[in-house]
Amino acid sequence: MSIPPAASKVVIHVAAGIVNDTKGRVLIAKRPEAAHQGGLWEFPGGKLESGESVEQGLRRELAEELGIQVCVSRPLIRLSHDYRDRRVLLDIHQVLDYQGIPQGREGQPLEWLTPEEMDADRFPAADRPVISALRLPSRYLITGAAPAAPDAFLMHLEQRLARTGVPIVQLRAPWLDTDRYADLARRCAALCRRMGALLLVNCEVELATRLPVDGLHLSEQRLLALDQRPDLGRCLIGASCHDADTLARAATLGLDYALLSPVCPTRSHPESEPLGWKRFAELVDPAPLPVYALGGVGDPDLQIAWRHGAQGVAGISGFWSRSS
Numbered sequence: 001m002s003i004p005p006a007a008s009k010v011v012i013h014v015a016a017g018i019v020n021d022t023k024g025r026v027l028i029a030k031r032p033e034a035a036h037q038g039g040l041w042e043f044p045g046g047k048l049e050s051g052e053s054v055e056q057g058l059r060r061e062l063a064e065e066l067g068i069q070v071c072v073s074r075p076l077i078r079l080s081h082d083y084r085d086r087r088v089l090l091d092i093h094q095v096l097d098y099q100g101i102p103q104g105r106e107g108q109p110l111e112w113l114t115p116e117e118m119d120a121d122r123f124p125a126a127d128r129p130v131i132s133a134l135r136l137p138s139r140y141l142i143t144g145a146a147p148a149a150p151d152a153f154l155m156h157l158e159q160r161l162a163r164t165g166v167p168i169v170q171l172r173a174p175w176l177d178t179d180r181y182a183d184l185a186r187r188c189a190a191l192c193r194r195m196g197a198l199l200l201v202n203c204e205v206e207l208a209t210r211l212p213v214d215g216l217h218l219s220e221q222r223l224l225a226l227d228q229r230p231d232l233g234r235c236l237i238g239a240s241c242h243d244a245d246t247l248a249r250a251a252t253l254g255l256d257y258a259l260l261s262p263v264c265p266t267r268s269h270p271e272s273e274p275l276g277w278k279r280f281a282e283l284v285d286p287a288p289l290p291v292y293a294l295g296g297v298g299d300p301d302l303q304i305a306w307r308h309g310a311q312g313v314a315g316i317s318g319f320w321s322r323s324s
């Protein structure tokens with residue numbers, strides 16, 4: 001039987017929910033062997049019925065499958081995936097409040113796992129970016145201009161982490177030469193570990209392999225120079241993107257996230273034309289990876305960012321300056 005080309009396939013619109021327990025673990029369910037992607041584990045949910053909104057479908061599916069009542073949810077990530085035999089559009093929502101105790105009401109086995117425990121090979125292929133989204137926080141700090149002396153820089157970083165509680169930091173210091181950057185990165189890594197935050201470096205891939213850090217952030221230029229995902233073990237890898245082509249490139253390389261900028265006018269890049277939220281959403285919608293909004297945004301923009309498909313907000317001015 002020949003497989004129809006993707007464009008002619010019906011798109012199956014699915015709502016699925018991220019349900020947490022009090023320890024922050026996520027509920028997953030095993031798909032029946034005979035179903036599409038049978039035997040794999042999924043985030044509970046199912047196909048929308050005609051005329052249903054995503055929220056309505058999510059409430060109905062989680063009541064039917066788990067016996068819980070969803071009270072509050074928010075969008076986490078939206079993905080389109082082509083399985084050759086069908087195309088699915090997954091609207092994954094984070095359930096923020098629910099009533100009841102989840103049970104496998106259709107006889108499906110359930111498990112609670114932390115995002116770090118999830119093995120992407122046990123889930124349908126479309127779910128890979130969902131697992132990345134679960135491992136990443138909503139707020140992302142980028143270091144900015146700071147006192148030149150490393151001690152003062154570290155003290156500032158410690159204060160910002162304590163004040164904002166942001167759990168992920170990108171060390172951006174393009175004005176430092178390689179040796180100075182490497183020294184600072186080692187000291188920042190120790191500080192971040194002590195403060196319970198992840199440290200990503202923004203440097204050449206080769207240098208990142210020699211540093212004790214949690215991930216690598218690629219500039220757009222470094223992203224475009226790569227033809228495959230750098231081999232950095234379990235490290236997170238993300239990239240700066242400014243348009244649809246670079247977002248597609250980041251997704252093709254299997255990166256864990258992208259930063260898309262500038263969304264709003266920003267003091268750090270006054271020459272750049274802002275995208276605005278409408279264009280941001282248009283660019284994020286087809287991108288199959290978590291995308292942070294960057295540029296003139298901070299904590300107060302989190303809700304609007306989620307409504308426009310973002311993983312969350314990233315910023316220099318929003319989190320690094322003393323006023324934030």
Ligand SMILES: Nc1nc2c([nH]c(=O)n2[C@@H]2O[C@H](COP(=O)(O)OP(=O)(O)OP(=O)(O)O)[C@@H](O)[C@H]2O)c(=O)[nH]1
Nearest residue numbers: 014016035036037042043044045046047088124126127
């Ligand atoms: N619920 C859910 N479906 C997923 C996930 N990932 C993924 O690719 N899918 C796909 O989305 C589609 C969901 O359809 P479904 O068969 O579960 O829908 P349903 O609960 O309404 O079932 P039904 O058709 O038996 O009534 C399937 O093609 C499934 O493979 C996921 O994490 N959760």
